[in-house]
Amino acid sequence: MNWQYAPAKESTEQIKLQKRYQHFINGEWTKPNSKKYFSSINPATEEVLAEVALGNAKDVDLAMQSAANAYNKVWKKMPAKERAKYIFRIARMMQERARELALIETLDGGKPIRESRDFDVPMAANHFFYYAGWADKLAYAFPNKNPKPIGVAAQIIPWNFPLLMAAWKIAPALACGNTVVLKPAETTPLTALVLAQVIQDCDLPPGVVNIITGDGDVGAEMVKHPLANKVAFTGSTEVGKSIQRELAGTNKKLSLELGGKAAQIVFDDAPINQAVEGIVNGIFFNQGHVCCAGSRLFVQESCADEVIAKLKSRMQTLIVGDPLDKNTDIGAINSKAQLQKIKMYLQSGIDDGLEMFQCNTSLPSKGFYCQPTLFLGTAQSIRVVKEEIFGPVLCIQTFRTIEEVIEKANNIPYGLSAGVWTDKGAKIFNLTSKLRAGVVWANTYNKFDPASPFGGYKESGFGREGGLYGLMPYLEL
């Protein structure tokens, strides 16, 4: 019997977006110096959601002044346990507004409501809870080091997990006693602005958190600004490199979380059915817009046919479509530009003569969508295997021996994450010590916890976010 799930669309009636959003500077909604605004659109429908202030150097300067002011006059002097109370308050208020935040995250970014509801928003609140707990215990975290805050942190975040990345940046910075100027990505500014409302409602002292919106030029101004004592950037390796160049010779601290091209390694003794599930989760989570996405699959030759057949059949059951539908597994690609980039890579794979597999489900006629895709019979030298695609595209290679797969997995400029699938514990430990990756998951993928550090090797960046290590980039030690 054929059984189609009826549409189960999450209602957006309860939420109200403003027509226009200003910068959040010094605790106030501040009009942009440029008097210009840009639109943030819903990638699932291509409709305009709201107008957002377009920042420039003057706005950046104002935000930096207010952050420096708040740092020197209020935040630095406040007893740590009082700081913690504010951070706890932000976490609780986020929980109260969880449904609204999830809906806006999905509207603005195109990710399935199931993910923003069950992952992004609760995880973001958890980061505030977690770092609130550290605020008055820093001396115990780093004994005999007398940890001190750095000052003003300029933070630039990407569009793939807009709210969660804001939480990853703001929570440890505040807990360590710094103040913040944060810029959300151009295509997904809305949840950060709702977070600004939350912060305002929490009565956080003005200027401790400033949120300004705009394009890459605004980010560049933030990096350059003399009052910024610390720069934290999550985004592309290309931009990361230019920031590092810019900061060379200054005394600003820097942490970078950049691209990735993670290996998922499946051995023939693995729990194959669960491995297939994990591979699907590893590459298709958030439409593949994940820096740690497991985009290179290495399958041991003896189980390759089985794994590939099962992967294909599992992909046919993925529901691609309206991100607001509670049953949607894969939503919309974040922006037109990103969709074009992914399509360019798909064409490149075809041009290189690779075998391509896509699901045969139909895609919505409006909005930016991409079929989940496999490239089979790939090799290390092919472009789609070498470069980060940041979309739902998985490249499959086979291997015979463990030495071979370790070498191939490490044969890439990135080193953010990896996954290993085997029933044998010894093999897991052998691999985790040899893979050059910040995170190695065993028999699972894309698992996150505020207590667990995340960050990369090589061109995937440096500095850790999450856990005790996540405090270090925000402290003078």
Next chain:
Amino acid sequence: MAFDFTKHTAVDQVGIEERVLRFNTRSIKNESKSKALKLALSMIDLTTLEGKDTDGKVKQMCQKAMHPFADMPDLPTVAAVCVYPNHVKTAKQALRGSNVKVASVATAFPSGNSLLSIKMEETKWAIDQGADEIDMVINRGAFFKGEYQKVHDEIASIQSLCNKVRLKVILETGELSSLDNVRKASEIAINAGADFIKTSTGKINVAANMAVTLVMLETIKDHFIKTKKMVGMKPAGGISSAKQAIQYLVMLNETLGPDWLSPHWFRFGASSLANDIILQLGKEKFGQYYSKDYISID
């Protein structure tokens, strides 16, 4: 082809549990919900397996099996009634003219602790009485001793008596202690010729759950990929709400696919599930719930 019992197919418990949670986030609404509820009702093996069962009780249950709820005459019948062998004849007579099957437990149910010859004798008797389906239990003692061949051969012996009768093999997963064991027992049962594999007897505290059922569904799928032969699945016990039943159907749909969405290949062993499904169908139809007093408890 002889089955190689030494081969081990790994099962990851954490992965299984995660997948189950994911199925449970599916939101089933409107027409897809009504369709699922009716399908679930048609998949029920209405069950009474008590020492105090009487012919009268069995007859009343058969009436309910054929006509679940008089106010909604368009409802499907349940798939089968499940009784002890001594009530098979009564049930068969009561169900005459309907499509409802009679399933009989056999083989020293629920423990399975008896001689193979006695188990075979009991199975023959149940079939002679008119049973359409036999629900046997595996020899868990032998399983835990590692005597997999013995477990296999017992099932095969019972199967050899079954001809047109469909054989359901109960693994009693609540006693098997790990999902690896559930996988192994499922493989043994399927290779010994089971038409259905079934989780539980309903006679111990731990009954069916979704994790165990998923492992069994995956075993069925792997067998199907290899041999193109379909095997049925019956979770039994512990499924009392319509919501749970729908979650199982989501799992079935997304693991084995639409071919299995039929009472011929999937059953719920349950006694109180039918009434909750009737309540929910009433809600879908009239927008409000019936009082439970309107629905028979047979």
